[in-house]
Amino acid sequence: MTLRRRSSRRLASGTAALAACSLVAACGGGGGSGGDVTITYAVWAGTQTPAMERIATAFEEENPGITVEVQEQPWPQYWSTLQTSVQGRTAPDAFWMLAQEIRPYAEGGQLLDITDTIESEGVELGNYPQAILDLYDQGDGKTYGLPKDFDTNAVWYNEALFDAAGVDHPSPDWTWEDFRAAARALTTDETWGVAAPLDAQGGYYNTIFQAGGQVVSDDGTTAAIDSPEAVDGLEFWTDLHADGSSPSLQQLSDTEAVTMFEQGKVAMYMSGSFWALQFYDNEELRPNVGVAPLPAGERPANVTSGIANVGYAGTEHPEEVARFLTFASGERAARIQAETGAVLPAYEGTQQAWVDSMPEFENLDVFVDAVDEAVPLPVAGNASEWQGLQSEYLAPAWNGEVSPEEAARDYADAIDEILADGR
Numbered sequence: 001m002t003l004r005r006r007s008s009r010r011l012a013s014g015t016a017a018l019a020a021c022s023l024v025a026a027c028g029g030g031g032g033s034g035g036d037v038t039i040t041y042a043v044w045a046g047t048q049t050p051a052m053e054r055i056a057t058a059f060e061e062e063n064p065g066i067t068v069e070v071q072e073q074p075w076p077q078y079w080s081t082l083q084t085s086v087q088g089r090t091a092p093d094a095f096w097m098l099a100q101e102i103r104p105y106a107e108g109g110q111l112l113d114i115t116d117t118i119e120s121e122g123v124e125l126g127n128y129p130q131a132i133l134d135l136y137d138q139g140d141g142k143t144y145g146l147p148k149d150f151d152t153n154a155v156w157y158n159e160a161l162f163d164a165a166g167v168d169h170p171s172p173d174w175t176w177e178d179f180r181a182a183a184r185a186l187t188t189d190e191t192w193g194v195a196a197p198l199d200a201q202g203g204y205y206n207t208i209f210q211a212g213g214q215v216v217s218d219d220g221t222t223a224a225i226d227s228p229e230a231v232d233g234l235e236f237w238t239d240l241h242a243d244g245s246s247p248s249l250q251q252l253s254d255t256e257a258v259t260m261f262e263q264g265k266v267a268m269y270m271s272g273s274f275w276a277l278q279f280y281d282n283e284e285l286r287p288n289v290g291v292a293p294l295p296a297g298e299r300p301a302n303v304t305s306g307i308a309n310v311g312y313a314g315t316e317h318p319e320e321v322a323r324f325l326t327f328a329s330g331e332r333a334a335r336i337q338a339e340t341g342a343v344l345p346a347y348e349g350t351q352q353a354w355v356d357s358m359p360e361f362e363n364l365d366v367f368v369d370a371v372d373e374a375v376p377l378p379v380a381g382n383a384s385e386w387q388g389l390q391s392e393y394l395a396p397a398w399n400g401e402v403s404p405e406e407a408a409r410d411y412a413d414a415i416d417e418i419l420a421d422g423r
Helices: 049-062 075-087 102-107 115-120 130-136 159-165 176-186 200-210 228-242 249-254 257-262 273-281 318-328 331-339 351-356 365-373 383-387 390-398 404-420
Strands: 037-044 066-073 094-097 145-147 153-158 268-272 289-292 302-304 308-311 374-376
Touching: 037 049, 037 075, 037 318, 049 066, 049 318, 049 331, 066 075, 094 318, 102 308, 102 383, 115 318, 130 145, 130 374, 145 318, 153 159, 153 200, 153 273, 153 365, 159 176, 159 289, 176 228, 176 268, 200 228, 200 268, 200 302, 228 390, 228 404, 257 268, 257 273, 268 273, 289 365, 302 365, 308 318, 318 331, 331 351, 351 365, 365 374, 383 404, 390 404
Parallel strands: 037 066, 037 094, 302 374
Antiparallel strands: 094 308, 145 308, 153 268, 153 289
């Protein structure tokens, strides 16, 4: 399934207010004389926060009397705090959401329906990648959020390590076999050729689809990760570990793959466009960073997703929140994201500014070109639940303790149970 776009028309700028609650404070925190409102916008910590603060300022400029307070939480704490605050009815009024996490919030009636505001604000949905919109479609005729960005995958590589090993830089048409051979040749006593963590979206989902397999069935009712084709996609990664070309899962648990790449301990790291600014801000690493397209399997495939801006159904300011969400995912906000290099924006026509924002990185357009072969992230059922089992079932295969076939079969059974229960 490719990433489709409908007809392109400009999105009317959102001109309204956000009313949001702190992740840790009760709703209704806005107030003040003269109808002034203070609202919060919850994000997880990272390189995007300065851009989100600029977006908040831009919104305030168009909406006098509205103050937007951006609040960030570390990644693991973000989700646990969000869950707790929703249950306690103290959730933020506006916050980031992922497609694999949205279902329980939508089914629990905890997300603000912004369908009417999309119509009244003149939002043209054709300006967003259709595949990303589909990921957040809960099938109930309601729209709970709009994508602010999207991400595709490529191979980040360290040019200095390639040169030191006498290995040719990746070519645009390299294959799985080329990738594996390069990883072996780049592995030394001090460095590994590749980081091969248990990474679904940035890693083995891509190779499963490239091999002609699927993670779940088209109708989302059963697992498909145990098909011969899907197992071939898993073997791409287990072979790298069997070759000794990657740190072990234990080593990757002690030090994350992205950190190992930044430290120059691994030469290649297959992952998303969202690392670009972090790598660019690393002045020591920056001159050595190269980008290559995914190595080719049986067919082109590149798993895509993106963050959506959503609102809390229990907000005391639903109209303002809904209108803020259209602004934060609109063209002006997208250009802020692009020009600061924060992330690849979802809004049609703003992606080139992201590429241009980091001129020392050649070939960043690989991530934009990957739209032509994009496959939506599998999010059937309660995706966060069954995806959360990947380590339990797949780690033994990565560690060489069981075959990929056995691991995939057992994982498929676990996925089937969750899907059958409607969880």
